[in-house]
Amino acid sequence: MPDAEVAMRPPDLLRPRGSNQVGMRQFNERVVLQALRVHTSLPKAELARLTGLSAQTIGLITARLEEDQLIVKQGRVRGRIGQPSVPLALNPDGAFAIGIKVGRRGAEWLLIDFAAQVRERHAVSYDFPDAQALLPAIAEHIHRLRDGLGPLAVRNVGVGLAAPFLLGGWHRTLGLSKAQSDEWNQMDLLAEVRARTDVPVSFARDTVAACVAELVGGRGHDLKSFLYIFVDTFVGGGLVIDSHLHTGAHGNAGALASLPMQSVRSGGALPPQVMAEASLWELEQRLQAGGLDTTAAYDDRALQPPHAAVTQAWLGSASLALAHAIVSSTAVLDLADVVMDGSMSRSLLQALLEQTRAALAQCNWEGLWPPQLHGGRLGAQACALGGAMLPLHANFAPDHDVFLKAA
Template identity: 40%
Template sequence: MRAYNERLVLSLIRQSGPMSKAEIARVTGLSAQTVSVIMRALEQDGFLTKGEPVRGKVGQPSVPMGLRSEGAFFLGLKIGRRGSELLLTDFLGDVKFQRRETHRVPAPDDVVAFASEAIREALDGLPDEQHSRVAGLGVALPFRLWDWADATEKDSIRLDAWRTCDLAAEIGKSWDFPVYICNDASAACGAELVFGDQNKPRDFLYFYIGYFVGGGLVLDNALYTGRTGNAAALGSVLVTARDGDGCQLVEVASLVTLEQALVKAGEDASSLWNRSGDWQVPQGVLDEWLDQAASGLAQAIASSTCLIDFETVLIDGSMPPSVRAALVARTAKALRDLIVPGISFPDVTEGVIGYDAKTLGAASLPLSDRFLVDRDAFLKG
């Protein structure tokens, strides 16, 4: 699957849906004979499947070829502040297995044990002949976990163990597929890139609102993670809070901030961490958090736009769609209210993945590495 033209065809079909050989030849600039050879090989290898013939045109009916869902499988592991999660997705991105485990703080040994047990359970759900089609495990985790400032002394000891942990090596000892590591917010951005709307601009900035807010960066239709893998660490951007004090974005646009506000108001904050899609949050508390988060996000967007002239900013998060929509609307308004001479601000829109963005983003790492090229490649021929 390292052959460039094969990856080119798979990338195009993933973006556009089932296509005939003639359509692929026209879009890619490859010869009809080359495309025919590639499609035949991919079908024989179990990556493509024939659709229903399309009739009604002159000549032989065209036969669209689409991705075969069982052609490959990908594992994604997310390590979060409150829990870990592992899923198995097929070639189409449909989740076939998912398991979660809560924790107070993540410790390396516990995460490795959870991952190994969950991977074994996921594989047990596949027929034996499909085990070899598991292309790899992607891991999404916050970098520098030991910097979490609110940890107790006991928790700090557990977190400090991450300084010397080679998680990929530890998990990889038990399995014969590759393990990939990525910052969790960048991974969520990768999920938007691979599984989200395929008509996005080639450059965009991405915010993910979880326990902490984080970010991702796409340049030339490719996820950019930078020298240390921590590019677009947007939670660290300096902003001005609504009371006039300086702070980091993470302090005003994270769900932990909303949790703290609920606790201070004597309210139950547990609904923030379930996936039912229904938050039990008093409107006054929610409005206050939305306004301060939107203000911080708008400032971070303005600062980022001064460096890279983005056309679009996407905002997603572990929240009900209605809350996400309200946050995007208020952020767009707060951005319009800013005055930065010489700068044209980008559009602010919603991401589409939601709760599973980080875990699906982790699973997209082996998918992208093994089977895809960047989204511009098919335009180059």
């Protein structure tokens, strides 16, 4: 098995010409690829205008990218004057990446193409992950997805792994033994996965990866700065400022689950955290107490009889907790927009958005400017999708700090 340094190299097929930094595609080529990713398709003249590069430079770059099979020509478009233009677009088969989400309730594997479209998906559910079973399964799915590409397998640029920093955290809340908790909290998950594959692997916190996906493929097209909230088994989030992901000193910015719900009182018990109310785990517990199927928390049954009454009660408390988190974050960050998504059904997300907006309207905003609350566009697959975008970004985007530094 190759060592970590060798394993982090991109495939030879995509290694750039004339670069003294291994794995780095020439900057101007990356700028052109990013413009095509944002705008879907553009003729050369428009590429030159948007990038500030000369027409001659654009011609040379696009010829090289077409030779590398990273871009393709589309059908001619006849304008009102002059010669018809030929739009250029990313070649979906130009590169591939694998995204993995390891969560407290399930794992997911996605294969995406160069246009960030999902080609294949596998998922497994569990009460809590068993490391001895899950780690081999992670490697098996990586190799199955890569090898399934056939001759295009050489264009797989890597794997992005998305998981909670402390998968075994809050073990008393989850009803886990200390041994179960310690197994995950003491594990270097990234190192364990790298040791099982020769495919380059990078890591991001799960909700940060979801934020990446929203930034690239969702509301990030319209919003430059926003707080991102993702309601999963536990709630979490991320932070985007000026179209850049900000991860903080420890990579933990946007960890809304840990935000206290009230001030600490001298000699008293620790105040509850936001995750105690605004998490699908809490909805699961309420459903279980009512003798109902807990998996309904993640699908359309949540708002249907006999689950609806329990879900409505959860919505009331979850929306108040989320409103508290949004007001607190606004006081520190002064952001104009908040994006909320989650691994629940779209109908439940819409209900949560509506009730959170109502709760925000009742908050004390004196001295603050209330932000707009938007629904996310990617849903449950956001974490795995964001994970898959990490290696694509590392190999082809112009700004290394837009998402994350290499692990």
